[in-house]
Amino acid sequence: MAKGDRKRALRGRAGRMQGGRGSGRASAGQVRLWGRHAVEAALKNPDRSHRKLWATREGIDSLDGDLPPGFPVEYADVQDLARLVARDAPHQGLVLECAPLDDVHMEDVLTSEPTGPLVFLDQVTDPHNVGAVLRSAAAFDACAIVTQDRHAPPESGVVAKSASGALEIVPWVRVVNLARALESAAEAGYWRIGLAGEAEATLAEALPAGPVALVLGAEGEGMRQNIAAHCDALARLPIGERMESLNVSNAAAIALYAIAVR
Template structure:
């Protein structure tokens, strides 16, 4: 991304830019992204295939970069953009239609820098929570997000908006069998640490010195028994007794911070 005052080329795969990373298998067909951070990050991602950008002139001016002359761009009014996205979506004058990111396999993202944490979600289906977790994963330099293919939200504008650009940064690996993925993480040397409110040990006590994969379940139900059984240890956040639990995205952010602060 260019610094303020500079203009780079927002070219995506068409420009063969270097340094970006894809993230996961998404829904089939086209994906529509909206909002400045989500759209700008997608335009800068070399793994993205862009199909069309609808934008107001103010929206284009807000981008920290320049589109190539042949980019498929159509200027539109604010009301017209509102009809392209979910109701009341904060599009900020930018709506990008693109192809989903290509599928990744877990082995693709575990080969380098093993000290970077992995986040594993067990049936967390709220796209706002998944987007927020992606944002925290990017902020604390996580290696990847791992979810089950069937019980996680598809790649979408809601996830991308909540992730504030992190959808294009953090590899999102979707797997058929989450228990098998946890076994693969163990084989790669990761300590699988499940967050569970009923656990005796606290996060600080259970956090290892080496590579760690944080496993979090859906709010309310928590981790399934089989997934908890594939963790090396369970731990809880030392929150006040006055509060029963935290939102799963907040819990993920705290765990990732703890790993970064070791």
């Protein structure tokens, strides 16, 4: 079937949407994603189970590749789609409801030969920041990000939109005890470097030749004392005195670049 014919065959019922909440919350057990990059990456991810796509015709046309025959699509206008997502969320004509990704376990990441860095986030709760860190992790070939299950945002449309497709690429490990996960990383051969503005050494001075586990704390509070104690070294980014600190996602991007080019 030709691309144009396939899209005509997928014509759904337009008008007022079913399931619209204006909160971005999906049906029970599902997650709702929006925006072209996030939706396109999820559609291409074979590990995703998709329930339904709401879209404008322009949104469908923006996707790279065709939807499978019979894929559940409901066409609607921009105003209708806005009812399905968080307030003022830039959905770009695409809203996808799908099953959350399967859990990724720490041992699954560590059993592979360590190559790219691991990124540990200590109580970083802003979904925009976590999504941006995922995006940088994908750009610089990090093998996973690791968060504490109770002090990190859930998988969501906000995380996915900020990650710009990286949510489908970078494994996200959720652990009960972040300190124990750092111990496991050390046993697997990772050198644990915590970013701290008060550290004497710069990141360039602290980087080893081997695999790195990069540890970042939340803005303001920074790393907890117990997490800092589980690092092999603390290091700072050499930023100017006029700025006290960087946003955690910006710091992650700079540090991952430094690791990539050492």
